[in-house]
Amino acid sequence: MDDCFHAFKIQSVKLESFIAWFLDYEKEINWRKHFNFDTIQLPQDFLKVEPLLAAVHEVHPIKNLGLLKVPAKTMYNWHTDDYRLSCINLLVNKNHNSHTLFGKQKDLINKDIIELKYKPKTFYLFNNQVEHCVINLDVDRYLFSLYFEDEIAYPKIKQKLLHLLEDV
Numbered sequence: 584m585d586d587c588f589h590a591f592k593i594q595s596v597k598l599e600s601f602i603a604w605f606l607d608y609e610k611e612i613n614w615r616k617h618f619n620f621d622t623i624q625l626p627q628d629f630l631k632v633e634p635l636l637a638a639v640h641e642v643h644p645i646k647n648l649g650l651l652k653v654p655a656k657t658m659y660n661w662h663t664d665d666y667r668l669s670c671i672n673l674l675v676n677k678n679h680n681s682h683t684l685f686g687k688q689k690d691l692i693n694k695d696i697i698e699l700k701y702k703p704k705t706f707y708l709f710n711n712q713v714e715h716c717v718i719n720l721d722v723d724r725y726l727f728s729l730y731f732e733d734e735i736a737y738p739k740i741k742q743k744l745l746h747l748l749e750d751v
Contacts, residue, residue, distance in 0.1 A: 587685040587697055587713045589741060590749045593635040594704040595673055598727060601629075602650060602675050606725065614652060618666075619659075621652040625727070635706050635747065636729075639671065642743050644732035650675070653717055653724040661686060661694075664711035667730060669737040672709045674701035675725035682718045685710075708744065710737035 602625075605612075614621035625648040630640045639645060653659060674681075683701070686694035694714075699707065709728075717724070731740070741748070 586737065586741070587710050587715070588699045589708045590702070591635055591671075591706040591708065591744075591747050592749050593638065593706070593747060595706065596634060597632050598629055598636075598673065599675060599704055602725065602727065605650075606675075617649075617651075621654075622649050624649050636671075638747055639744060642747075643735060643740060645729050646732040647730040649728055649730075651726045651728055653681070653719045653726070655719065655722050655724075657719050659717040659719075661714050661716045663714055666734070667711045668734045669711055669740045670709050670731070671706050671729050672701075673704075673706045673727040675727060676722070677703055679722050679724070680720040681724045682720075683715065684718070685713050685715045687714065708737070708741055708748065712737060 612623055614623055616622070627648065629648055630636050630645060636645065636648075683699040684696045685699070686696045689695050699709075701707070735743075
């Protein structure tokens with residue numbers, strides 16, 4: 584349970600405000616289903632204008648950028664990702680009631696859990712291979728996420744990006 588996620592030092596400078604502007608036109612957005620999420624692909628231009636994404640892309644190329652929408656008052660159940668070994672996430676919502684939990688089965692009934700408490704404008708390296716869930720208790724939840732060009736296990740990408748991560 585020690586290595587489920589890690590914050591990056593470099594905060595978002597462009598992405599959050601773009602997504603906020605973009606969501607002003609949500610009724611016009613053509614959301615697509617991707618692993619039961621409503622998603623939309625975001626412009627690859629952010630690999631040039633968002634300093635953290637540019638730095639990561641230099642070390643380990645990024646394939647796709649996307650915005651995921653989790654409906655209000657829902658839970659995305661415990662799972663590990665089938666296709667992503669690791670990713671980078673940034674929660675767009677502010678001041679709302681959702682929880683990202685990582686868990687390890689302790690016994691037949693109980694899990695040991697740790698919560699990723701997203702900070703504003705903060706990107707997180709995310710270990711998709713540890714069981715996790717999202718509990719969204721109020722409004723629609725919007726999360727920036729990405730796919731790497733070549734999938735890479737969390738410990739390996741963390742080591743490659745250590746210079747960009749907050750001190751452990």
